[in-house]
Amino acid sequence: MPRGGPDASCLDRLLQTDRLEYLDRDSDVPVDAARKRSVIRALEWTGGWFGSTERFAEIALAEVENVADPKILELGAGHGALSRTLLDWHPSARLTVTDVDAANVAAMAACDLGENPRVTVHEMDATAIDAPDASFDLAVFALSFHHLPPAAAARAISEGTRVAGKLVVIDLPRPPSPLHLVRLATMLPFVPLLPFVHDGVISSLRSYSPSALRALAAYADPAIAVELRGGLLSPQVVVAQRGAPDPLRPNGQRW
Numbered sequence: 433m434p435r436g437g438p439d440a441s442c443l444d445r446l447l448q449t450d451r452l453e454y455l456d457r458d459s460d461v462p463v464d465a466a467r468k469r470s471v472i473r474a475l476e477w478t479g480g481w482f483g484s485t486e487r488f489a490e491i492a493l494a495e496v497e498n499v500a501d502p503k504i505l506e507l508g509a510g511h512g513a514l515s516r517t518l519l520d521w522h523p524s525a526r527l528t529v530t531d532v533d534a535a536n537v538a539a540m541a542a543c544d545l546g547e548n549p550r551v552t553v554h555e556m557d558a559t560a561i562d563a564p565d566a567s568f569d570l571a572v573f574a575l576s577f578h579h580l581p582p583a584a585a586a587r588a589i590s591e592g593t594r595v596a597g598k599l600v601v602i603d604l605p606r607p608p609s610p611l612h613l614v615r616l617a618t619m620l621p622f623v624p625l626l627p628f629v630h631d632g633v634i635s636s637l638r639s640y641s642p643s644a645l646r647a648l649a650a651y652a653d654p655a656i657a658v659e660l661r662g663g664l665l666s667p668q669v670v671v672a673q674r675g676a677p678d679p680l681r682p683n684g685q686r687w
């Protein structure tokens with residue numbers, strides 16, 4: 433399935449790539465390991481500077497507002513800033529902070545997160561989560577879903593909704609193709625200079641459209657209900673859960 437979804441236009445189908453980001457490359461190659469660290473640091477810095485880390489924490493906590501001591505799993509945590517904010521803002525939340533990349537996990541375990549008694553840090557693949565069913569109230573996967581090709585992305589939806597009551601995916605929006613071309617054109621000159629922009633361009637080309645996200649959830653399991661929010665000028669948010677969605681959410685939509 434194209435990243436633009438089953439109904440993607442011809443142009444939209446051209447605006448995608450299988451090229452790997454630095455973040456997806458092998459850490460054993462020293463130059464790639466250094467670039468990966470630089471991208472992770474840039475993500476942490478931009479998340480703090482532009483307020484997206486706090487915005488993502490608000491989105492995540494809103495999904496467990498009725499749970500007294502929520503157990504939260506962060507997948508693809510990268511640098512751990514989102515988990516750190518969740519811990520700061522919620523006095524009794526317990527966090528399992530994970531990433532598929534061993535170097536990222538080691539760095540998070542070596543910082544304040546690793547010393548927090550409410551935190552467990554370990555390596556975990558979002559497509560094969562090593563936890564029993566319903567272990568968590570919430571799983572959150574921020575700015576990472578586009579790293580997964582479609583079959584793996586469907587597995588992550590299936591796994592996230594298996595181990596957690598709700599799976600919140602927050603990711604880059606996929607703009608309409610003309611706007612997408614403009615976004616890419618503004619970034620392309622900086623690709624050779626900045627590893628962060630190199631990964632940003634590939635991320636943009638690998639971002640999923642709303643129709644792709646709906647198709648992936650349906651492929652994962654037709655019993656998974658998804659609510660989609662945001663997009664275009666803000667990150668797109670998917671709240672996925674098995675069974676009926678919360679009838680009290682006025683903006684909730686079920687496909």
Ligand SMILES: C[S@@+](CC[C@H](N)C(=O)[O-])C[C@H]1O[C@@H](n2cnc3c(N)ncnc32)[C@H](O)[C@@H]1O
Binds near residue numbers: 508511556558575
């Ligand atoms: C762009 S970074 C996002 C980091 C952080 N969540 C943020 O919001 O800035 C993507 C992260 O997803 C991780 N990742 C990629 N594939 C993954 C997978 N299959 N399971 C878990 N994490 C994965 C990468 O190692 C990387 O840390």
